[in-house]
Amino acid sequence: MQRGTRLVHHRFSMDSGTGGVSIPIHQSVVFAQESLEQPGEYEYTRSGNPTRRALEEAIADLEGGNYGFAFASGMAAITAALSLFSAGDHLLVSQDIYGGTYRALTRVFKRFGLEITFVDTTDLEKVAAQIRPSTKGLYLETPSNPLMKITDLARAAALAREHGLITIADNTFMTPYLQRPLELGIDVVVHSATKYLGGHSDCLAGLAVTRDAGLARELALLQNTLGAVLAPHECWLILRGIKTLKVRLAQQEQTATALATWLAGHPQVKAVYYPGLEGHPGREVHFRQALGAGGVFSFRLATSELARQVINKVRLPIIGSSLGAVESIISLPATMSHGSLPEEFKKRLGITSDLVRLSVGLEDAADLQADLEQALKSP
Template sequence: MKFDTLALHTGVEICPHTGASSVPIFQSSTFHWESLDDTPKFDYARSGNPTRAALEHAIAALEGARHGFAFSSGMAAITGVLLTLSAGSHIIACEDVYGGTFRALTKVFTRLGIETTFVDTTDLNQIEAAIRPQTRAIYLETPSNPNLRVTDLAGAVHIARDHGLLSIVDNTFMSPCLQNPHALGADVVVHSATKFLGGHSDVVAGVATCNDDDLAEEIYLIQNGCGGVLGPQDSWLLMRGIKTLPLRIRQSQATASQIAAYLSQHSKVHNVFYPGLPTHPGAEIHQRQAQGPGAVLSFDLGSSDAVRRFVEHLHVPIFAVSLGAVETILSYPARMSHAAMPEEQRRRLGITDGLLRLSVGLEDAEDLLEDLEHALRKI
């Protein structure tokens, strides 16, 4: 099936007990055993819940995977996957990784004896050069957050397989609607499902998918053993959000392309980062591995003073953490998503005090462009 159809028909959309067109919210913490010898499919909600199981089936189908897992947040999904690694392991990660992931890798996993080397993964040679005898995984974001750098997924996965390494891809920015890392050979795909999958700024969730049965058992061991599972209410909200994912992505992406083109020609804007622009250094690779440039872009106004004046005169977008919602969200990475990253490293990566990230929503494109122009005039 085409993705638009699959988003609505993953095989779990109808309640098998009642025929209801929406999977029920099974608000239960425990489940009855018919007998001592008849172990039920669900016994305790941390270990499994019918609503969560339906979501996990759906996200696996959308990503083209055999197994899906729903966690209480994107970071719970990311750390849940990384906790399958043993103490003493070494990870190679893209240097411009999401700030929350950077914090986990540098402040949490180091306590477990798991070290990370951050490299520019757009240069595959740097990935090769960073491999050690203890290396066990390569962690990627493409496009990356917030400067939308593009990594050649097929090339990076090839390196991982040659060296027996786990390849993990954060697919939050693209969603399975636009990019399918498993089709390019990635072992694990993770999402902050709070973003495009949920799409309505009303749920915090994370998901992970994989194809390998043994790896799936390991991820489930961490999910169940550590307990960072998604509740049934949030699982239901996430399934509802997924049903409109293709439509939301298409409209947001179309408007984002217009805004990126407009900003790239504006005298007050120093730089625009968006893989849909022909000037983007990773545009060609992105076109090969994704079905569109997405709905997130970043642009640099040159200074924190310019950002302050711009934000004060902007009316339509909300100024907040997060992305991927029906409303347009403007974020300030230096103080929001990447506040956990040391200032020196942020500056080296181009995450300047003048950088803003814009996640384009479903508002009328002309309204957004007029609002942006109004605010830019105040700089």
């Protein structure tokens, strides 16, 4: 089956017991045991729940993995993945990652003794140069957030394997429909399922997937022990969202390409960061490892004042920190999603107050373009 078909017809898309075309929501915490000698498949929802299992099997299947884990948020999935490491371990991390992940690493995991070096993972020579005897992991986001820089996943995974590092890739922007890091040699994929997989801005969720039985045992222990599991109803919402992922993403990408192309020629726009555009420095690598460019791009305005004006004046995109939803969402990463990064670091990366991020929704492209056009005009 091709990827689009599998989004609708995976092994857990139906209730095998009844033929129901939607998996039942098992809103139960405890599962009665046959006897002390015969415990059933499920005991207690933190350690396992049938609706959660359906989602976990579905995401494992879609990512080309063997083991899936569902968490209460993307950050809970990332926290579990980062908890695979121990005090004294050194981690190499992509420079412009999601601000919440940066905060978790620098404000929490550092306190527990992880050593972290942020590195430009688009340049694997720079990554190799930072590997020390204590380096145990490589954490990647591609396309990166918000500057849409591209890391070569297969080459990064090969380098990491040479040095015995665990690789983790945040696949939120691409989803398994467009990109499958495990098939390129990455060890663990994490998602904010809150975004494209759920797709409707109504459910906070996180996922982690691996092929490796040893890492899966550790992740299962962390999931059950840390306890930030996804509730049955939210699992059902993500399972439902996955069924329409292909059409949403295809439409969002088509509109994003049209808007990014138009903005790239606008006199008030200094740069557009979108791997779908000719001339994007990572375009060739990106299309080697992904089927499409996705529905998010960033653009740099002539001035910070203009960036502020555009965000405040648009009528269709909502101003918000999220992405991947049916409604377009516009944001100023410097103060919103990446507000927790130190000013100096943001300046060095180019996450400044003239940079706007747009997550394209399902509105008509012409309406979005007209809206951006009026927002770009002088007040």
